Amino acid sequence: MATSSIFLSNPFLHLPKPTTTTRRLSSPSPSPSPFSSSWRTNGLAKPFRVEIPPNNRRKLPLLLVGVVGKTREEAEAVVGEDSAEFDLSKQKISSWLYFTVILAVVLYALNLLWIDNSTGFGKSFIDTVSGLSDSHEIVMFALTLIFAIVHSGLASFRDQGERLIGERAFRVLFAGISLPLAVSTVVYFINHRYDGVQLWQLQSFPGLHQFVWLSNFVSFFFLYPSTFNLLEVAAVDKPKMHLWETGIMRITRHPQMVGQVMWCLAHTLWIGNSVAVAASLGLIGHHLFGAWNGDRRLGIRYGEAFEAVKNRTSIIPFAAIVDGRQKLPKDYYKEFVRLPYLSITVLTLGAYFAHPLMQAAGFRLHW
Secondary structure (H helix, E strand, C coil): CCCCCCCCCCCCCCCCCCCCCCCCCCCCCCCCCCECCCCCECCECCCCCECCCHHHCCCCCCCCCCCCCCCHHHHHCCCCECCCCCCHHHCCHHHHHHHHHHHHHHHHHHHHHHHCCCCCCHHHHHHHHHCCCCCHHHHHHHHHHHHHHHHHHHHHCHHHHHHHHCHHHHHHHHHHHHHHHHHHHHHHHHHHCCCCCECCCCCCCCCHHHHHHHHHHHHHHHCCHHHHCHHHHCCCCCCCCCCECCHHHHCCCCHHHHHHHHHHHHHHHHHCEHHHHHHHHHHHHHHHHHHHHHHHHHHHHHCHHHHHHHHCCCCCCCHHHHCCCCCCCCCHHHHCCCHHHHHHHHHHHHHHHCHHHHHHHHHHHCC
16 A cells, blocks of 8 residues: 655664554653654655764665655665755755856866966867877877776775865865866867768768757766756765665666767767767776776665665666566656756757857867
């Protein structure tokens, strides 16, 4: 029978079963309870959070995710966090004002210190890497490899870095190094995407443009859910390593990798030359390593909770659903009817129509 109660999904913590009335337990515990919950009120219940001592956080789930209207078995099955959740009532105007200011400062600094050829180091960096070879394919692959090593390397040392300088400071360091390298790689690809050896030419093939457009559009819905936590991305809120489980994570445990593969295959199919192949090989290789590294890091951080999530999800899209390890809720679509995905829809459409502007901006840099 469906119930509106939210149940704890931690197999190591056993809670007393709620009664059918609103009365309290007859024998309260003499010591403070390690968790708080709400009993049934007018047929509904509020969620409760489990506070786990720091020394146990690597072994136990961090929190439960309750889903109103699910059976007890369905509610207990979820040990991770709710992906793409956005509660407007919990937002603070001051936090978003801070975010706006930080974004403006970051963009100004990025332009001054990296993008602007008269003041920044971006062109010098591109010229240095370009000096490795006259081949655009090798330079493209080298730029991707440099970004991958820095990005995944810093991610691998996140735990140590956060203990050393704190979560916010490490996020600033991480973004401050990764963002310029990402911009350089993207701009070089835009400027040299048609400079390679033409391997095939299918742009006149009927329906190919529509297929490529749709593939690119869908690929952005496979963004990793942490991307939506803009306040954590900008270090307004303290950054966290999340264990996501709902939404896109039910389809694949590594949506960012899947989305990147879709994007690369679509662009390579459309462009059809050796530079596109080199860029795609670098990006796909980086994300395949990121999938392995991400599982490794989550396993260290969350232990048995991650193993539970891993056992009922898959890297290959839909594989866990097909073999029965993942059972989609009847109202699964509601996990996508959320503000972050509406924003992704608008931004993806905007990026498509802004392609000419992006290409013109990249060309003016002469990278």
